[in-house]
Amino acid sequence: MVLKVWFLTISLVAFLxxxxxxxxxxxxxxxxxxxxxxxxxxxxxxxxxxxxxGKLGASGAKDLSASKLSDAEMVKIIKQGKGAMPSMKALLETNQNINLVLSHIKGLRP
Ligand code: HEC
Incomplete structure (x- = not known):
């Protein structure tokens, strides 16, 4: 657990x-x-x-290519996070960016 938190912190710093x-x-x-x-x-x-x-499933992430959620449900998870997924609102910055990502992940579906 501690290791996981470290890993996330380090990836975040590297990302910034x-x-x-x-x-x-x-x-x-x-x-x-x-x-x-x-x-x-x-x-x-x-x-x-x-x-x-969309299929990697690291940290228990859901397979996005198999997701059956509606746009609104996905936007809610992207903004608020869910379980091990943190809120992505601050990183994505704008609703426009959220919509761009939303279109992209819908494109991962077969
Ligand atoms: C730190 C890892 C992590 C990152 C980064 C992450 N996610 Fe997730 N995501 C998860 C996890 C874990 C779940 C499963 C949440 C649950 O249901 O408990 C999830 C679930 C989801 C779901 C719901 C899928 C479904 O069918 O239930 C969507 C949509 C989603 N993520 C989109 C995104 C998008 C878009 C981004 C980037 C802006 C992102 N995620 C970044 C870990 C992550």
Whole structure:
């Protein structure tokens, strides 16, 4: 348990460093299409638990490609977190980003 918390702390710190890297990162982001932005946000904030294909299941994460939840239910979990999943609201920053990620994870369904 302690180890797990450490791992999460370290990944978070590493992540924060990666984000501060350079303002160039932001420019690249704004030049991407909405689909690319959704994919980038997903890779940055979700893939470590859910996997790029949604099926990884790290830390007990649900398989997103098999999710039967409605948009509203998913947005609620993204904003508030659930069980071992922390709230992603602060990391995603805006409702627009939440919607971009939402479109991306719906695209993981068969
Ligand atoms: C720290 C690991 C972790 C991260 C990061 C994470 N999740 Fe999760 N996620 C989980 C866990 C664990 C669950 C299962 C929660 C439960 O039902 O107890 C879950 C469940 C979900 C569900 C519900 C799926 C279902 O069918 O029940 C959605 C949707 C979801 N996550 C989306 C996301 C998105 C989008 C992101 C990125 C913005 C994200 N998650 C980041 C761990 C994570």
């Amino acid at each position: 460093f990666a984000c501060q890297e350079s303002p160039k990162h932001q420019d690249e982001f704004s030049q991407q299409t909405p689909a690319e932005q959704g994919a980038s946000l997903y890779s940055m904030h979700c893939a470590q638990c859910h996997g790029e294909d």
